[in-house]
Amino acid sequence: MSPAHTVLQDVFGYEAFRGPQQAIIEHVAAGGDALVLMPTGGGKSLCYQIPAIVRQHQGYGVTIVVSPLIALMHDQVGALHEAGVKAAFLNSSLGWEDAQDVEWQMQSGQLTLLYVAPERLVTPRFLGLLDDLHANGQLSLFAIDEAHCVSQWGHDFRPEYHALSVLHERYVGVPRIALTATADSLTRADIVERLHLEQAEQFISSFDRPNIRYTIVEKKDVTNQLLRFIKHEHEGDAGVVYCLSRRRVEELAKTLQDNGIHALPYHAGLPSDVRQLHQNRFLREEGVVMVATIAFGMGIDKPDVRFVAHVDMPRNIEGYYQETGRAGRDGLPAHAWMAYGISDVVNQRRMIDEGNADEQFKAVLRGKLDALLTLAEATDCRRVRLLQYFGEHSEPCGNCDNCLHPPAIWDGTDAARKLLSTIYRVHEMSQLTFGAGHIMDVMRGKVTDKVTQYLHDKVSTFGIGKDYSEQQLRAVMRQLLATGALGLHKVTSENSGHVFDTLTLTPQSRAVLRGDVQVLLRESAAASRTRSAKRSTPTSAAAIHLEPDAQARFINLKAWRAEVAKAHDLPAYVIFNDATLVGIAERNPQTLADLQGISGIGAKKLEAYGEEVLRVVRLSA
Ligand code: ADP
Ligand code: ZN
DSSP: OOHHHHHHHHTTOOSSOOTTHHHHHHHHHTTOOEEEEOOTTSOOHHHHHHHHHHHHHTTOOEEEEEOSOHHHHHHHHHHHHHTTOOEEEESTTSOHHHHHHHHHHHHTTOOSEEEEOHHHHTSHHHHHHHHHHHHTTOEEEEEEOSGGGGOTTSSSOOGGGGGGHHHHHHSTTOOEEEEEOOOOHHHHHHHHHHTTOTTSEEEEOOOOOTTEEEEEEEOSSHHHHHHHHHHHHOTTOOEEEEOSSHHHHHHHHHHHHHTTOOEEEEOTTSOHHHHHHHHHHHHHSTTOEEEEOTTSOTTOOOTTOOEEEESSOOSSHHHHHHHHTTSOTTSSOEEEEEEEOHHHHHHHHHHHHHSSSOHHHHHHHHHHHHHHHHHHHOSSOHHHHHHHHTTOOOOOOSOBHHHHSOOOEEEOHHHHHHHHHHHHHHHHHHSSOOOHHHHHHHHTTOOOHHHHHTTGGGSTTTTTTTTSOHHHHHHHHHHHHHHTSEEEEEEEOTTTOOEEEEEEEOTTHHHHHHTOSOOEEEOOTTTTGGGGOOOOOOOOGGGTTOOHHHHHHHHHHHHHHHHHHHHHTSOHHHHOOHHHHHHHHHHOOOSHHHHTTSTTOOHHHHHHHHHHHHHHHHHTO
16 A cells, blocks of 8 residues: 555545546655646645645655635644644744744644745745754645635735745745636636646546535525425525625524524624634534525535525526535535525626626626526536536536426417517517516506506407416526527616616517527426425435434434534544445444444544543443
8 A cells, every 4th residue: 555545544544546636646755746726625725734634744844834714724733633633833823932933843844744824934934944844854844725815806805925936936845736626718728827837647536526416596585495495305404605795694594593503694784793703613513504695605614504595696607607506515415505586687687788898798697697597597417507508518417407397398489479468568568678477467468557557458468378387487487588599678767766677578589480490498396396296204314314213323423523523622523524324323233343434533533532432332221
């Protein structure tokens, strides 16, 4: 067995490498430079932690990890201590004496890994310390985490990262590994150039997250839909619910709390101590549901988030993929759930129209929104479409709503033509545009006050849509809006002064009116409810496959873990992650030997917690 593999098993307690880990680790441990692109949860940390340990054994000294996420360093170092690895961090949260102590540990060869913030790394003082280590051959490796921060194209540009080119110039011969979860090629090229990684080997993984199940539902009564989703499929699980507005965050957090869900609000308008407190509780406590705006999530390194729900549609697929990617980093089943409706389309369009961007940029934004709408309306595999968006080809996944319950499809071409011609006729007659409700009334032949007022019962299309339900017509409208065959036009009511959206034809409407374009639609969930009435029983998603006895052990192990984590001031998953608890619960170990080989139990943890775990297992019988 290679030294890297021995470390994987003995120190981290994992049986096998995941995906490209082995190739990366062996390359870096042998002194090569690397650029690693791996999705969130892919297992990037081990890609530098194992080389650090292996190279330390070989006498190369300390590995320096550059990370912008100061808030996480404490937990990352805590996790390494739990595994018996000598590590420390240096950032602005340390007092002068503690910082001196850490520096001394580094200089005297006591550390395998040192985490440091970029602004600290490039100070003359710290570079001086590194110079000494380098001169003595005790500078083993640089790991540059979140490497996309070096790029202005990335979503999290940090000017301090530019200064990291010093590493390559000043410490010749010290290997470097840069890691990121950001996919696009522009950012990648920038990283290579700015960090001088032209000679580095590139390891680019698939961006697929196979353990995440994608579900997109039609929005009807979204609060109740969300409550049902959490209660039926994620009782007691940690999750994030994303909303667009701060007000909505507060309302929804309250509603979830009133329904017995451990929910907390998070948005940029809350005082920073409240935000900090809520974030800590989310990280530290079991089963917290964070209701948040997109202000929440960057750098949140919690592996056991079991679901990410969107009650409002994000702006584009990049945002959607990044936010949903925070679910299931531990590789266990997780769920990305989104509800969307016609109001989302209208709102997002309005935000683009009213924004300050120039027309060219607005066109780009509209195109990105349309791509997300197309995903939402899709009747085939969601994952195939998502990956295709990122330039990856794949086969139907078997783990999205459309694969699991193929939606019934109906041909909405006729309904779409009737809808568009009604809009045309009504406009022709009144020289005004009207909202969706009124157009549907005319199509369905309803004699309302407004219909009478405008004499719209006299238009030739009055009642031609009688055979369609309101829900079907709404679906047609969504689809036409999504594809641009229907436009929106803002009107101010003369009576009330309210601004509302009315429907208009667009240049793309013609092809649909002529019948040149087929309009295929998902049969609405309501219509097909009888077919998919199967309800899952409420259980934690991580433990869903366990037998009842094992379930009981799992629950007791979780309670025990919570106590230990609290005593150590660390998040629970640092002690053992859910996958490890599931492994223990399944095996029902009676002796220390039985615990060996369960994923996530390395030598140090076996020694520290083995007896305790056996006691909890025995008590659960
Ligand atoms: P990333 O930084 O890429 O988001 P992490 O390094 O945090 O991912 O790893 C995600 C999770 O996967 C962690 O809980 C980690 O312990 C686990 N993990 C990583 N590699 C392996 C492996 N080879 N076998 C089992 N679990 C692994
Ligand atoms: Zn699928």
